[in-house]
Amino acid sequence: MIGIIAALLTTLSFVPQAWQVIKTKDTSGISLGMYTMFVVGVFLWMIHGFIIQDYAVIGANAVTFVLASIILTFKIKYK
């Protein structure tokens, strides 16, 4: 139960960040290094999920991958 709340919080936390970046296009404080590493890492988590056949790992990381990719795209476009 705590694990589910934890997964929801860490996954959905990227919603306000993605929303803020889309709305303001302000990415000055955001680290390019962080989101580059993070997007690659989350993609590997997704592959790991497929390997261990864990749909929670696949699902949570698929959502995070989309959100973090949006943030990374805006960071590259409006740095």
Place this chain on the structure above:
Amino acid sequence: MIGIIAALLTTLSFVPQAWQVIKTKDTSGISLGMYTMFVVGVFLWMIHGFIIQDYAVIGANAVTFVLASIILTFKIKYK
């Protein structure tokens, strides 16, 4: 193996973000909502790790908790 690389990348990705925030004190593009949810979420992941007795989950989330807390503290202090 992919899981270990994934964990290292998503955990260590917060190092460049924390470092950038400490160095520049520029947190304008960073979402307060994201880091509030994220720090709470990572803390719950740590508790989940203790419950399931998984030291990888505890360790990775302990490191992320410290890094994300630094970013959140700077966001609150220099918004």
